[in-house]
Amino acid sequence: MSDDSTQTRTAVVTGASSGIGAATARALAAQGFRVVCAARRTDRIEELAAEIGGLAVTCDITDQDSVDTLAAAVPVCHVLVNNAGGAVGVDRVDSADLDGWRWMYDVNVLGLVRVTRALLPALRASGDAVIVNVGSTAGRWAYEGGGGYTAAKHGVKVVSETLRLELNGEPIRISEVAPGMVRTDEFSLVRFGGDQEKADAVYAGVEAPLLAEDVADAISWVATRPSHVDIDELVIKPRAQAAAHKVHRTS
Template identity: 80%
Template sequence: MTTRRTAVVTGASSGIGAATARALAAAGFRVVCAARRRDRIQALAAEIDGVAVTCDVTSSDSVLALAHEVGEDLHVLVNNAGGAFGSSPVESADPDQWRAMYEVNVLGVLHVTQALLPALRASGDGLIVNVGSTAGRIAYEGAGGYTAAKHGTQVVTETLRLELCGEPIRVSEVAPGMVRTDEFSLVRFDGDREKADAVYAGVPDPLVAEDVADAIAWIATRPSHVNIDELVIRPRAQAAQHKVHRTG
């Protein structure tokens, strides 16, 4: 009997994280679903024959508990937990929102990666996939804190790849553009459905979570000697951050 390879997905309770857990399970991985909302990850883990671990990536103690549950051997880590909070210009931005974005998008990646690196190394064939954003490549108005945080995610990824060169660990970043999920824009606009819907208004076929999850699963199933450094993925309607085709 062949033992399934293990993957950890943070932020697995919804959106890209939940879709990625499903995609990796379909590819044959035993998936550890990590997120704060235990009811959601328990249902997901039951669906995909995985494991649910309640985890807040901004808490080092919580992350150490995740590492304990994972054990000594891990093949894939998907640092997906993240988020955007607020849309104010720099002049009037709430520092607490900026701090929260840095905590989850940068320090969360740090906490989880540090805790799970020994298990990734022990597997002899590890992979880290950090979920960044096209916001980590270009600034745009009203998103100073988010773009700063996602630029941080990108640089952490690049630094890890340099520092782990020569070890049996690959390091990748997936950077999505417009992805319509149930919660991302609602959280950003503090539950304002009208503002959240306006982001995607008239955009024919924005990306959905499954599109990004498919890309992550593809990276995770490349041969061990193949490292996908970075993968930028946008819908056809989005040529750049400021160039989006809208109908109507």
Template identity: 90%
Template sequence: MSDDSTQSRTAVVTGASSGIGAATARALAAQGFRVVCAARRTERIEALAAEISGVAVTCDITDAGSVAALAAAVPTCDVLVNNAGGAVGVDRVDQADVEAWRHMYDINVLGLVRVTKALLPALRASGDGVVVNVGSTAGRWAYEGGGGYTAAKHAVKVVTQTLRLELNGEPIRISEVAPGMVRTDEFALVRFGGDRERAEAVYAGVDQPLLAEDVADAIAWVATRPSHVDIDELVIKPRAQAAAHKVHRT
């Protein structure tokens, strides 16, 4: 349910074309926010924006000009959700595809930095801004075959902590929501280069992995706390997952 504190406020969600991003856009719209849906796939975000009475802005967060255009479309921003990101491959470090690592760092870390830097004036203009960075439990645990992704998500955690220090005293809260195993339509499929069998194996036998809506609910909760309350970080995992290497399967 929305209330007077969220009416007419603007939220920007990157990576809004699918998964956690799309679910977060819906969750914030349900809280009364005017949601700017930002992603590369124009048709998808236009359909989502029409569904939630939001705004679609085509944006590639790896491109400075595209990010500048997003910022120009948002003079005031109350909530920024840096959700765009992803994993590519499961190579060992000694067999690393350096370009894949570079790509993961660009979308997970530098993209977050580009968008946050560009939208800081709009967040300041709101007088009470919130930045929610979507990290991962991969930013807390290392695991074999995950070096490129875990390195990027560890960087997301540290960038978040640094922002909190540097913006202390300003009316902007900085948070990280770090999900564990989430079953979405695309994350594992992209990681395994479209190999659906390998993607499905990630979740095989797991009783109720998280869904995108579970993470979106957490993000919306973080974003709607009273203005003096900062949720520094929120780690959310399915009950079946104790750690990266320990997941109960039936």
């Protein structure tokens, strides 16, 4: 797409209050999109929207009424980035915290479905739309202590594949961007219940993990391909990460 073609186009980014979501909102705004920043933390998305000339809509993707409010604010949508998600805990299957697993499935999978279902009329109205679902390499690899999160992210992968089949023939492309190790301010901190030491240990000795801006750049690239080009999936990892269990550390 040329810059001219994106000037009046609208993009919706969920989970836009921090990390990959905020970086993606900035990246799409730089491409000329009017970005609707959706997240629970109103103060953060209002600040971001003011910065990039977008619109802030407070939205909890686990609540249908909240998602309906988002949809009502977006009559036409050209790009939907289902970014909101997260992980909690590192419990084994034999000691699984089912409340945590339920939350991860709700926010990563059902939240994506709620938002996509609600915005499909707006995506169809655009005549040329892209849905980018933010998955994870956890949707490709299993690892000990990650059962709840990997199950949810495998769900994101399969929902993306199913949407591509079901919407075939419509002017809507379905893509999944699946990052590996990304250092953001909040992801690991939330996963470890606010324990900064444990969160920092995830990246210890890794010379250059991905940053939110790296993933946002990939999402922006996927979203701005010519309308006949569908990037089914894009897996992006830091050079140091060969697999979930194989990460080069300098110390």
